[in-house]
Amino acid sequence: MKMEDVYSKLPILETDRLSLRKISLDDLYDMHTYCSNEEVARYCTWTKHESLEDTEEFIRLILNKYELDQYALWGIEEKETGTLIGTIDFVSWQPKQQIAEIGYAISQVYWGRGIVTEASTAVIAYGFEEMDLVRIQAKCLIENVGSARVMEKVGMSYEGLIRKGLLVKDTHRDLKMYSILREEFEQII
Structure with a gap:
């Protein structure tokens, strides 16, 4: 699949509990609920949203x-x-x-329920099956135990520590690197 096709034809992906779909302005209040949570923002590259206007600006950036x-x-x-x-x-x-590299953020209310594992599995399958990827990787801050656990649950292998691998909120942070190869994913699905 061509790069422009993936972006322009981004499909809705369905799982048992989830619908993965494009963002719209109708999502403003739901998105603000988790983007304004300090605990969620703690593990992300972005700072928590202080106002609905911050969230609306973020959504408009996505729409653009x-x-x-x-x-x-x-x-x-x-x-x-x-x-x-x-x-x-x-x-x-x-x-x-x-x-490709996968990334995610989820409302704290849904932590520990397998939601990100379910969503990640669908996106990884899409990447291997529709985008012709051979490797999908993910990184997380070393203290983000929940995210590391998601990567392990979807079959990713820990590859090592990337020292000061990302500048986050004015501080260089250490990251854990995980990956899965197409042939590995095919064995577990």
């Missing part, structure tokens, strides 16, 4: 990137309630190398 075919970001919607509870995306993608 959709329009320019530059973004493969799904909103994580809980089917039962229709509530947007997080986001998941390919934070980087190297089509010629057939490598």
